[in-house]
Amino acid sequence: xxxxxxxxxxxxxxxxxxxxxxxxxxxxxxxxxxxxxxxxxxxxxxxxxxxxxxxxxxxxxxxxxxxxxxxxxxxxxxxxxxxxxxxxxxxxxxxxxxxxxxxxxxxxxx
Amino acid sequence: xxxxxxxxxxxxxxxxxxxxxxxxxxxxxxxxxxxxxxxxxxxxxxxxxxxxxxxxxxxxxxxxxxxxxxxxxxxxxxxxxxxxxxxxxxxxxxxxxxxxxxxxxxxxxxxxxxxx
Numbered sequence: 009x010x011x012x013x014x015x016x017x018x019x020x021x022x023x024x025x026x027x028x029x030x031x032x033x034x035x036x037x038x039x040x041x042x043x044x045x046x047x048x049x050x051x052x053x054x055x056x057x058x059x060x061x062x063x064x065x066x067x068x069x070x071x072x073x074x075x076x077x078x079x080x081x082x083x084x085x086x087x088x089x090x091x092x093x094x095x096x097x098x099x100x101x102x103x104x105x106x107x108x109x110x111x112x113x114x115x116x117x118x
Numbered sequence: 119x120x121x122x123x124x125x126x127x128x129x130x131x132x133x134x135x136x137x138x139x140x141x142x143x144x145x146x147x148x149x150x151x152x153x154x155x156x157x158x159x160x161x162x163x164x165x166x167x168x169x170x171x172x173x174x175x176x177x178x179x180x181x182x183x184x185x186x187x188x189x190x191x192x193x194x195x196x197x198x199x200x201x202x203x204x205x206x207x208x209x210x211x212x213x214x215x216x217x218x219x220x221x222x223x224x225x226x227x228x229x230x231x232x233x234x
Contacts, residue, residue, distance in 0.1 A: 041222055048230075050122075050209065051161065053222035096161065103216040104149060104166040104174050106223060111160060 010035050010101040014109035021087050021116050029112045031080040031097035040073050040080045041106070043096045051096065055082075087116045120144045122226035124210050130232045131200055139195045139229045141210030150193045151211040151223060152185065154178070161209065167193065168216075197231075205233045 011034040021027055031040065039058050043051040055064045057073035057080060064071050068091065070083045080097055094113045098106045123142045131137045143150050152164040165175045167185055184196045193212075197204055207230050211223040 039217070039220070043225075050227045051225040053224065056220065056222050058220055098161075100217040102174060103218070104151070104168070105163045105176070106151075106153075106161075107163070108161040 010037065010099055010107045012097060012099055012107050012109040014095075014097060014112050017110055017112060019112055019114045021084075021114070023088055023116055023118055024086050026086065027084050029082040029084075029095055029097075029114075031082070031109055033078050033080075033097075033099050035078075036075070037078070037099040038075060039100065041098045042071050042080070042082055043098065043108075045094045045096065045111070047094075054095075084114070089116050089118060092116045122210055122212055122224050124208075124226035124229050126229060127227065128230045128232070130234065133202055133233050134199050137197050137200055137231065139197075139208050139210075139231070141193045141195075141226055142191050143193055143210065143212030144224055145191070147212035147214055147224070149173075149213045149216060149223075150185075150187070151213075152195045153209045153211060153225075154206040155209065155228075156206045164195070164208075200231075200233045202233050205231060207231070 013032045042055040045051050055071040060075040062073045068085045073080045094111045096111045098108045101107050125140045150167040155161045165179045166173045182198045186194050207228045209228045210226045213223045214221045
């Protein structure tokens, strides 16, 4: 059974700083997804990582996947307030079921 | 951009009553899903639906739950006799294909279900 663990669960940052969210998963997985959730809102797809060594970037966010280490990272560069949200990583167990991590609640302070 | 739409946004129901949550998936998608998120907890898979039948379900999805695609556009989740612990945000999602399609699942804004 796939287990997905994120850390940290809570992260309070200053604007302009860099930080990384870690996502470890328990069984071999060839793909990994990152989602963003604003309070009371839906999950918005951010990144689809499909192979070992995959790196995707969108603005100040960069995600990577190391399938050998069973680790994905979401790096935030020079954080700005509007990146405040909860970030989830998720992997597939079977063909259709996404298993989510606990989420990392990111707060960026001016 | 096409999106998954869910109604209602908030449903308040007495314990023991039946409730139906409605979703309109993205029109060219073939796979449909329900997930739930109890306040402050992780998002949990309930069920997936493909080709007019359930393809996977979790242990949470017991006999109290059912899903249906009554026409070409709607996808519903019914809870027959609600319990207090059913209070959660319920998300509908859809995707073009399964894991091997390399496409993400797209989520609706959710229905907040409150059981009194």
